Amino acid sequence: MPVPKCCGVGSIRCNIELVFDRQQVLAELRRTVGIEPLPAFAAPGGPAPVGSMSVGTAAAGSVLAVPAPLVDVLPRGGLPRGGVVSLVGDGGSTSLLFALLAAPSNAWSALVGLPDLALLAAAEQGVDLDRLVVIPDPGPDVLQVLSVLADGVDIIAAVPPKVLPPARLRVLGARLRQSGAVLLAAGPWPGAELVLRSRIENWTGIGRGHGRLRDRELVVEVSGRGAARGRGSVAMLLRSTRSTVTPVPRIEPVALPLVAEVG
Template sequence: MSSSRSIAALDPARSVLEQLRERVAAMEHKTAGEPVPTLPGLADVVPMRAGSTYAVDSASLALALAAGASRSGEWVGFAGCADFGAEAAAELGIELSRTVLVPDPGEHWLEVTAALVDVLRVVVLRPPASVSERTAGLLDSRLRTRSAVLVVHGDWPRAEARLTLEDSAWSGPVAGAGALVERRARVVVRRGARPPVRADLTWPGVHRVEPRAEQGVREIRRRVDGRAG
C-alpha cells in the first residue's frame, strides 16, 4: 500500500492532481438532496440523500451504507477506520480500486475528512473524539456544497438519521467444525422525533428479511411436523 494509505489505483499515466480536479468538477455538478445509491436491503429503510450525514454504531453498517454508491461506480473513502476490513468491504460490493483509505488521520482528521468530501461521493469517518456542533456544522456545509454523503461511525450532532444494530446473531453448522455462514440483525433507524423504523437484514449482501415470508415458513414447518407425529 502506498504512503498515502490509499487503496485506490489511480491512472499512473496521468497527473494525480488532474484526476482529483476532474472529480471535484464532477461533484460540483451534482445537486444536494438528490438520491445516493443504496443497497437494495437498505433502500426502503434509509434512503440516502446527497449533502446529509448518517450516524451508525457499527463498522458493518458503515460499510453497508458506502457499498451502494461504490457499486454504482462512485468513489468512496474511509477516514479513521484503522480496522477497515478489505475482504468484508469487497464482499459487500465495494470496489477497492475506487476506495481511498486514511486509517489514522490523527489530530488533522477534520481537514482530512473535508478534503475527502471534496472529491468522493461517500466518506465514512470514525472521529477520534466527541464532535462539537460547530465542527459538525463546518463539515455539514461542505457536504451540501459538494453534494457528498458523510457516514459517521459514532455520535454526530444533527445527523439526518441514526442507525443501530440489535438482536444480532450468526448462524453456521449445527454440529462440528465449520465457518459461520450468515449474520442476521435488526437495524433500527431513528430520524428526529419520528417513530423508529426497524428492519431485519442478513449479511453478507445485506438482504431484507420479509417477516411475513419467515412466518409462513414457520407455519409450514409446524404443519409438516404435526403430520409427521
C-alpha cells in the same frame, strides 16, 4: 513528501493508500481531490487517479442508493446527500458500513481514521477498492480533512473526533450540503440526519455438531431528525459465500398447516 502506496488485496488490483505528514495533510488532500488529474497516483493498468474523479454531480436533497432491505425503512429510500449518518450499535456496524459503501454504483468513497478495517472484508461485501481512498491517520484536524474530502468523494466514513466545536460543525455541514457528499460517522454525531443502530441477532450455518458460521442476521434501527424520527427497524441477512457477502431481505418462515391424522 507523502508516499503513495499501491497494495494488492487478494484478487483486487490495487487500493490507493495515502500516508501524510502532519504538516502537509491539508495541502496534499486539496491537491489529491482536485479537478486536475494526478498521473503519479495511477498505477499501470490500475484505477484512475483520485484527482480525476467527478464529484458533486448530484445536488443535496437527492439520495445515494442503499442495500435493498433498507430502502423502505429510510425516509427517502436512501442516504441523504449533503447529510450526516451516524452508525452506532453493539455489533454489526462494520458490516453495515461496508454495505452502505458498496450500494451506490460508480461512487468514490474514503475511509478516514479507520486503520483497522479489513479491506479484504470490504471487497467481499462489494466495496470497489479502485474507488476507495484510505487515510489511516488524518492528523490533528479531522474536521478540516473531512471538509476537503467533501469536494472530492461521494461518501466519507470517519471516526468522529473527540471535540466537535459547533461552529466547525456548521462549516462542515455547509460544505457537505454544497457538494452533496454523505458523511458516515462511525459513532455518535451531534445533529445527524439519520442514526442507524445495528446489532447481530442470529447466525446460521451450524448443523447438529457440524458446519460453520455463515449467514448472519443484521437488525438496523432507524431514527434521527424530522421524518426519520421513530422510523422503525429492518432485519436483513448478510448471506455469505466463499468470496462474497450480500445483504438480502430476511424472509420469515411460512408456517405449514397442520394435517390431522385420521385413524
